[in-house]
Structures are given as structure tokens and as C-alpha cells.
Amino acid sequence: MKPIKFSYFLLLLIALTTCAQDKNPINKMNSHEVVVSDLNNPWGFVFLPDGAMLITEKEGKIIHYKDNIKTEIDGLPEIYVRGQGGLLDINIHPKYNENRWIYFSYASTKGDGEGGNTAIMRAKIKKNTLVEKELLYKAEPNTTKGQHFGSRIVFDKDGYLYFSIGERGERDINPQDLTRDCGKIYRLNADGTIPDDNPFVGFKNAKKAIWSYGHRNPQGMKLNPETNEIWSHEHGPKGGDEINIIKKSKNYGWPIITYGENYSGTTITDQTKKAGMEQPLHYWDPSIAPSGMAFISSTNYGDWKGSLLVGSLKFSYLDRCQIKNGKIIKEERLLDGIGRVRSIEQAPDGFIYVGVENLGIVKLIRKQ
Template identity: 70%
Template structure:
């Protein structure tokens, strides 16, 4: 009996120390308004010019939400719905009102080999149907692994489209090899052409669309409203989720350098820094499992303008990050315990909208 008690005590202590808890304080001086109910995994969403919304459900559906009604869009590309893969991000072209292009990323089984890999497509909306579909990029080779598809999409001020693809669970080959897809940020012209000044266009056998490399699984990407730099965040392993500022041709280190360890607690690298590899602007330990990302650039939230919002899948809250001199100086929990935060956007009205798994999309009120 004594032996059993000792064993139980050891198990309890191990559990306490093995399961590190997030220490960010809860901010209770805010509320929310339900906007779109009954969504499963709202991976991405975007606002149309009439303020209606297009919402991706990971399982492979696009929902048009308008005037309180949900309509399922027809002719959505078939997705490889496995593990973390499925229908992912969705954004409008900056000149959508003139050209009508919608951009989506999704896990696709097209191409050789079994399984799937991340693709970027553009299409137009005619009534409730996707038309004129054009696959602009399809990563390869396919794999049946269910991990690390990425993927977020943004446009910069010059009209280039950027998108992220995770390293697909192959950390030892993909992220550090520019001849292979996965673990990268990519840049294309809006029609899929390779920009002639992409950093690796003259490298033999390189994937010419690569803009930066050495990433694990970036599921957040946004343009800073003032500096216009590209900010991303990515999942680390156990510890070591990162925020990075993306520069052309730079190596962000995964898995050579990291502030995390294996999920088992064992080490896979002794290095947190190395010459020629970029340091993160910020990292989380323990991991919060970040997804979705938005800056507050409006005046709707007193004292929060300029803050960065990051969704936490693991701890189920919206992380309100206060930024000063390019550093995160304070964090606090918003929407604490409401559910796994998957997607975050600032709407045309200046309010923050948040996609929460098994709930829907809510508007943040302060």
C-alpha cells in the first residue's frame, strides 16, 4: 500500500511538472457578441465588400454568411481532409472589387504519390458557385502524414501574394532544404508567376517561389499596419512557438535552433542561436499552439491600438500582446476558455472578429 502511495505521488508530481501551465493573466474587462453560430473549425474567414463573410470550414466547405443566413458555396475544390490538413485560409485580392479574385489554401491530393500537400488556388464567385479556378502553386511530394500544412495568405503593398506551408512532419529534410517544399514562406505574383527578384530564383534546383525558409508550421501571418513588415507566428514543438518578422532569403532556423524540446521532453538540439539564422521576435514556453493573427489598427479598443492578437488553440484564449520597441512587453488572455481560437481578423468596421472551434465567429467588444 505504501509503495502504491509513493507511485501515485510520483505520478502526480510528474504530471504537475510535465504539463506546464500558461501564466498569462485573464483580462475580464471585455465581452463578445456572437456573429456566426454553429461552426466546427472556422479555419479562415474574410469580408466581402458588402460586409458579408466567406468562411472556410476545415472539412472542405466555404460558407457565405450574409444577413444572418449561411449558404454553402458550390464547386469548392476537393480537399485532403486528414489530421491538420483540409480547407485552410481565404483572402480577397486587394483589388477584389475590380477583378473578383478570391485566394484559398487547402490540402490537395493532386499530383503523384499518395496523401496530400498544401496548394494555393484563386477563383471567382458567381452567385453561390466558385468558378474560374486556377491552382497557382501545389507543393510536392504528397505524403500521408497529417501534420503541418500551414497555412496563411496575405498580400503586400506591391500586390505580391505570400502564403505559408508547414514542413509536413519532416523536420530533418524539408525546412532547411530550398530544393524541397515545406517549412517555407512563399511569394508569387497574383497570377502565380515567380517574381524575378525572389531570393532563390538563380539557385540551381531551388523552389523558385520560396521567400524564406527554416519554418516549422506557420499558422499566422499579417502585415504590420505601420512598418508594413510581414509578421508570422509558427508552432514550435513542446515550447518554442515563435513570432518572426519575415525577410527575403532568411533562414529562421528550424530545427537547427529552437527554444523547444521534443513532446517527450527530450532534446533534439542544444542550440537556440546560430550565425546565419534569425532569432524570433518573441517565443512562448510553454507553447500556446498559436493560430490566427491580427493587429489592432483601429480606435475601437482604448489602450489596445497597435497590439497584436494571437489565438491559442492549446489554452483556448485570444492572446493580447502589447508591443513596444519591437518587443512583446505584456500578454493577457481575452475570451478566456471560450474555445480553441483558430482565426482572427479586424473587420471593415474596425472591430476584431474571432473564429472559435465548435462555436462560431464572435466580435470582440470592450
């Protein structure tokens, strides 16, 4: 009987632990409509002025979608598909109607060393083919590790280009070293040149495109439409995912400070705070594995206006974060159990669209 009792209590413990893994309440007054079906991993998507979408598939495809027709775009650069790396985020220039520039991030083999690292390219589309391709930034060195490529792309209100690159699994080397790429958020002019007022332009041997550092793996980044601040979230270790407001020259602490621990349960550091390092606006414990981010700025969802939406890869839902006085005061689960939420965008029509792995792009519907 002893083995039976042990197995019973072990199963009970696992069940209780599993139930306690995510404390956010479930809101069932919402549903979804599949808009673009049969996508494997829609890592990023963006709406064009004519209502079409450009969608990245991590495996190395850009898909143009309009009026139920999918068209694959030709002429992509070589994509290094390994682990979390592949074709990643996509965005358009704020003045796209005038210049037609699109921007995308991807894992690239260019440069020194085996493997790849995150790159940013801009191009135009002509006759369903990328033309006028310009490589704006390529992180170095390459590595065959498959984790922590980042990578989101955001323009601020002044037209500067921001992008994130994860620390590529080299936590003790990259994030705190300004002379090395990775574990950073970067800022460029839209043409790829480095602004003169970037914070580390005058530092010897520093990577002059760096805007902030001490990051682990930022996979969500958006401009807050109410404050014009750049908000970002990043994958932490076990129990240490974070939301941060990104500020010029600031150090966000990884791995010197963290609210998380190693996946094995061992300690990374006993410090959660340190002078000269930024505290997260919010952190998740347990981790939700966040990906994608969007603010609801339209009135289409009633009193959800002003909320922040974050996708959960781990628990397969859309996390609605209620904000008051610049703080997250409440969370709830939308689209609970839909699948691994990878990307989120508010469309020009004010509705929220969500990229879900092995499903597609869905439209969020709030039930009345």
C-alpha cells in the same frame, strides 16, 4: 498508506505543473458576442466589401454569410481532409472590387505520390459557385502524413501574395533544403507567376517561389499595418512556438536551432542560436499552440490599439501581445476558456472577430 501518499503527491505535482503551464494573466474586462454560430472548425475567414463574410470550414466548405443567412459555395476542388489538412485559409485580392478574385489554401491530392500537400488556388464566385478556378501553387511531393500543412495567405502593400506551408512532418529533410517544398514561406505575383526579384530565382534547382525558409508550421501571418512588415507565428515543438518578422531570403533555423524540445522531453538540438539564422522576435515556453493572427489598428478598443492578437489552441484563449519599440513586452489572456481559437480578423468596422472551433465566429467586446 504508501500508495495513498504516492498518489497524493503525484496528484499535487500534476496540479502544480498544470497551474504553471501558462503564466499569462487573465483579463476579465472583455466578453464576446456570437455572430456566426454552429461552425465546426472555421479555419479562416475574410470580410467582403459589402460586409459579408467568406468562411472556410476545414472539412471542405466555403460559407458565405450575410444578414444571418449562410450559403454554401459550390464548385470547390477536391479537398484532401486528413489530420491537420483540409480546407484552410482564405483571403481576397487587394483590388477585389475591381477583379473579384478570392484566394484559398487547401490540402490537395494533385501531383505525384499518395496523400496530399498544400495548394493555393484563386477563383471567383458567381451564383454561389466557384468559377474561373486557377491553381497557382501546389507543394510537392504528396505524403500521407497528417501534420504541418501551414497555411496562411497575406498580401503586402505592393500586392504580392505570400503564403506559408509547414514542413509536413519531415523536419530533417524539407525546411533547410531550397530544392524542396515545405517548411517555407512563399511569394508570388497575384496571378501566380514568380516575381523576378524573388531571392532564389537564380539558384540551381531551387524552388523559385520561396521567400524564406527554415520554418516548422506557420499558422498565423499578417501584414503589420504600422511597419508594413510581414509577421508570422509558427508551431514549434514542446516549448518552441515562435513569432518572426519575415524577411527576404532569411533562414529561420528549424530544426537546427530551436527553443523547444521533442514532445517526449528529449533534445532536438542544443543550439538556440547560430550565425546566419534568424532569432525569433518572441517565443512561448510553454507552447500555446498558436493559430490565427491580427493587429488591432482601430481605436475601437482604446489603448489596445497597436496590440497583436494570437489565438491559443492549447489553452483556449485569445493572447493579447502588447508591443513597444517593435518588441512584445507584455501578454494577457482575453476570452479565457472560450475554446480552441483558430482564426482572427479585424473587420472593416474596426472590431475584432474570432473563429472558435465548435462555436463559430464571435465579436470581441471590451468592457468599460
